[in-house]
Amino acid sequence: MLYRLRVSLPDRPGSLARVTQLLGAAGADVMQMTVLERLGGRAVDEFTVEWVGERDVAALVAPLERSTGVRIEGCWAAGEVPGSAPELDVLGQVARDPGRAVATLIDAAPTLFHADWAVAGRGGRGRQLVHTSWRAPEGPALPALTPMRPLAFAYEGDPSGHGAAAPIGASWLTLYVVRHQGPAFHRSELERLGRIVDVVLGVLGERGAARAVGGVAP
Template sequence: MVLRVRVSLPDRPGVLGQVARAFGVLGADILQVTVLEREAGRAVDDFTVSWPGGFSAEDLRDRLGVVPGVRVDGAWPTREVPGSSPDYDLIGHVATDSDRAFVTLVDAVPDLVGAQWAVAVDSDTGEVVHGSWQAPGLDDMPDLTPLRPSAFSEGSLHLLSMPVRPAGLHLVVARTEGPPFHQVELDKVLRVVEIVALLVAATDRTVA
């Protein structure tokens, strides 16, 4: 299976190598490393690893925790394919078929940030108008009001919420496993939403 593992570690030479060796001892193959932040002598990195199984996320936390100063903030399954460019693919699909731009956005955005599902909510009525394939049914949907443009958590449910003003929608992205969304992830989704909106507006002007 492929996991994303969020690790907080001292930002000094050699520590990243120690973490990489610890993954290797566990039989995990590191596919990708994304630096989320470097501040006050510490770094937060997301490791995407191919995981052979046999260890729980708790086992992983314990075993990586033997590296001095290292803390595992979360480990969760991901559908991302290291080396691929799902954000570019999303934008390409929108450019090709702008009529389905916001449906495409909802369907594709979870894979951009290691989330499980997303929905588009009507900004006026609060009604869910489209959900990605893993989104829960309406009876199981969490209360999404009041919506605010931010990253926040409700218990173990972690959410990104932002307006998609040209469509009169609010985009909500949910992570049901793993840690809360990082500011870098919020910024990434915000930028993608902005680009999708610009592409749709440009297409509308061309048609008009």
């Protein structure tokens, strides 16, 4: 099974090698590593690892937690196979079927962001839901947001849940992505979410984007 690990570690030579060594010694196969942040003498990295068998995932993170200077910010199941290009798949589907652009974006968001589900709606708190992804709950406890840019929020329906919200064009339509495991959405994830939405709208063009979000009739 694939897992995503977000790790904060000292930003100095040898720290990254030590983390990968500990993961390997625990039996994990490191398949991908992404640097999210380097600030104030520390780095925040995300690892995608393959963890074979039915072993408790605590055995994967325990050696890291015992390592001096290393902090585990989150460990959760990964939905994206490293080396794939899901953003390009989304853009291809949008180009082929512009009328389903919002639905395509919502359906793909959980995989793109290692989340559990996503919805698009107007009016905050899930009122007037336009589209829901697989596994989205009925009547999700969403905050009343009309964000001008992507932002993170604590999901009220689950004490351990985290969400991200982003505007879809100038339509008062908001995209919500929620995960029940793992850490809060990092600012690099929020920036990526905003870029993906912008690129999807750019592929559609001004009139196509208006149609996709319900701005004008087809």
